[in-house]
Amino acid sequence: MKIANKITLSFFIPAIILTLFGATVFYYAARGSLKESVSSHLMTAAGSRAKHIDTFLRMHKDIASHLSQSVILKSLLQANQKDGDYSFKYNEALKRLKRAGETDATILEAILLDKNGKIIAASSGEMEVGEDQSKASFFVNAKEAPYITDAFFCEECGKPVIAVSSPVFSKAAGGFSGVVVNLVDMTALNKITTDRTGLGISGEIYLVNKEGLMITPSRFFDEKGSFKMEVDTENTRRALKEALSEEVNPGEYAPIVFKDYRGVKVLGVHDHIEEMEWLLLAERNENEAFRALLFLKFVLAILVVVIIAAALGISLFVAKHLTEPIVNLKEKVNSIGKGDLDTRAAIDSDDEIGDLSRAFDNMTGNLKESITMVGGLNEEIAKRKKLEKQLIETQQQLI
Numbered sequence: 001m002k003i004a005n006k007i008t009l010s011f012f013i014p015a016i017i018l019t020l021f022g023a024t025v026f027y028y029a030a031r032g033s034l035k036e037s038v039s040s041h042l043m044t045a046a047g048s049r050a051k052h053i054d055t056f057l058r059m060h061k062d063i064a065s066h067l068s069q070s071v072i073l074k075s076l077l078q079a080n081q082k083d084g085d086y087s088f089k090y091n092e093a094l095k096r097l098k099r100a101g102e103t104d105a106t107i108l109e110a111i112l113l114d115k116n117g118k119i120i121a122a123s124s125g126e127m128e129v130g131e132d133q134s135k136a137s138f139f140v141n142a143k144e145a146p147y148i149t150d151a152f153f154c155e156e157c158g159k160p161v162i163a164v165s166s167p168v169f170s171k172a173a174g175g176f177s178g179v180v181v182n183l184v185d186m187t188a189l190n191k192i193t194t195d196r197t198g199l200g201i202s203g204e205i206y207l208v209n210k211e212g213l214m215i216t217p218s219r220f221f222d223e224k225g226s227f228k229m230e231v232d233t234e235n236t237r238r239a240l241k242e243a244l245s246e247e248v249n250p251g252e253y254a255p256i257v258f259k260d261y262r263g264v265k266v267l268g269v270h271d272h273i274e275e276m277e278w279l280l281l282a283e284r285n286e287n288e289a290f291r292a293l294l295f296l297k298f299v300l301a302i303l304v305v306v307i308i309a310a311a312l313g314i315s316l317f318v319a320k321h322l323t324e325p326i327v328n329l330k331e332k333v334n335s336i337g338k339g340d341l342d343t344r345a346a347i348d349s350d351d352e353i354g355d356l357s358r359a360f361d362n363m364t365g366n367l368k369e370s371i372t373m374v375g376g377l378n379e380e381i382a383k384r385k386k387l388e389k390q391l392i393e394t395q396q397q398l399i
Contacts, residue, residue: 008312008315008316008319009315010315012308012311012312012315015307015308015311015315016308016311019304019307019308019311020304023300023303023304026300027296027297027300030293030296031290031293031296034290034292034293035255035267035290038267038284038289038290039254039255039267039269041198042199042203042255042267042268042269042282042283042284042289043255043269043271043282045197045198045199045203045205045282046205046269046270046271046280046281046282047271049192049193049195049205049271049280049282050271050272050273050280052192053189053192053193053207053273053278053280054273054275056188056189056192057148057164057273057275057276060104060106060107060148060162060164060182060184061146061148061164061166063100063103063104063107063164063182064146064164064165064166064180064181064182065146065166067096067097067100067110067166067180067182068166068167068168068169068179068180070093070096070180072089072092072093072096073093073096073097073112073168073178073180074168074170074172074177075089075092075093076089076090076092076093076112076120076121077112077114077115077120077168077170077177077178078170078172078177090120090121093112093120093121094121094123097110097111097112097121097122097123098110098123100123100182101123101124105185106184106185106187106188107182107183107184107185108124108154108157108159108161108183108184108185109122109123109124109126109127109154109156109157109181109182109183110122110123110180110181110182110183111123111127111133111180111181111182111183112168112178112179112180112181113133113139113178113179113180113181114177114178115176115177115178116134117132117133117134117135117136117139117179118130118131118132118133118134119131119133120178126156126157127156133181136163137149137163138163138164138165138179138181139165139179139181141165142165142166142167142179142181143167143176143179144167144176145166145167146164146165146166146167147164147165147166148162148163148164148165148275148276149162149163149164149165150162150209150210150215150276150277151186151207151209151215151227152227153227154183157183157185159185159186159187160186160215160227161183161184161185161186162183162184162186162189163181163182163183163184164181164182164184165179165180165181165182166179166180167179168180186215186216189207189216190216190217193205193206193207193216193280194206194216194217194219196219199282199284200284200285200288200289201285201288202266202284202285202288203282203283203284204218204219204220204282204283204284205280205281205282205283206218206231206280206281207273207278207279207280207281208231208236208239208278208279208281209276209277209278209279210240210243210277210278212230212231212232212236212240213227213228213229213230213231214227214228214229214230214231214261215227215278218261220262221262229261231261231281232261233258233259233260233261233268234256234258234259235256235258235260235268235269235270235281235283236270236279236281238256238270239270239272239279239281240279242270242272243272243274243277243279255267255268255269256268257286260283264285265285265286265287266283266284266285266286266289267283267284267285267286267289267290268281268282268283268284269281269282269283270282325357333360
């Protein structure tokens with residue numbers, strides 16, 4: 001292999017190795033930083049929605065609790081239908097229930113149940129007075145403290161709702177005397193949950209109950225309503241395992257990349273609405289979340305090509321610069337080999353090549369002098385041989 005090629009490769013190969021190594025290290029460091037940033041943003045969004053939902057639920061608990069303190073409602077629960085003023089107390093109680101819905105538009109129906117679970121009054125009239133709700137969870141679980149049911153579809157209201165109930169206690173009745181129930185429109189909760197502000201084009205946040213059913217609308221499948229779509233993804237399974245485990249703290253699982261309920265790879269995180277045993281899932285398409293990596297790959301690819309091209313150019317230039325004097329010296333040697341002893345390398349550089357050139361010129365000069373001296377000696381020898389021959393011939397003639 002020629003020296004020029006060796007010099008070129010000695011520069012070029014290390015440059016390629018160092019460039020690829022540096023680009024790889026930088027890419028993975030940038031990828032980790034970007035993933036952490038996107039994940040942190042997604043977790044912040046999920047945590048913010050979870051807190052908003054908690055606030056919404058607490059607010060409606062307070063509303064139901066406050067309504068259960070109404071003297072008007074307690075008065076109706078203590079009244080007897082045979083009393084002459086029962087109709088007046090009923091109308092006043094009905095006004096109070098309607099006022100609850102007028103005060104908060106998310107309350108579709110305010111209901112008053114007696115201690116046996118029968119409807120005494122309902123604000124909209126959709127629920128029939130006298131209907132037995134003694135087995136309903138919003139009655140059974142609200143005899144001692146406020147309670148919120150899981151989301152369900154209310155046939156009378158024609159909408160998905162949650163029931164927020166609170167017990168009514170009366171000293172006159174000797175304690176527990178009934179339950180106040182507010183049927184709260186899930187639409188308001190859906191708006192909080194599905195707000196995609198800051199989540200890009202593909203971002204989605206939705207709620208899943210403990211049965212694994214999506215209870216908020218899917219932004220991708222409009223034809224599938226709430227409570228019909230089962231979500232069985234790695235993110236859901238992890239969240240459910242976390243909720244059931246006493247050893248794992250909420251939020252311990254790191255953001256993960258997985259296939260969502262559509263079969264699309266997403267970056268996802270989760271949070272918990274502990275009181276409701278709901279899972280809040282925040283997800284964003286992997287391609288969109290890491291789109292900046294595509295640009296980074298493109299930039300790094302161009303940078304690598306430019307650096308390699310520059311390294312090749314520099315190595316070729318250095319190789320040419322270093323080997324050009326050697327090539328010239330080789331040409332001079334060839335000329336001398338052909339007998340041209342007047343040829344001089346004449347390389348004036350201060351490096352080893354210059355020293356070699358000057359040594360070569362000195363050697364050539366000495367060789368020329370030696371050859372000249374040898375030529376002179378040969379002529380002298382020839383002359384002496386000629387004289388010896390002449391003397392021999394002269395001697396022979398004299399004899």
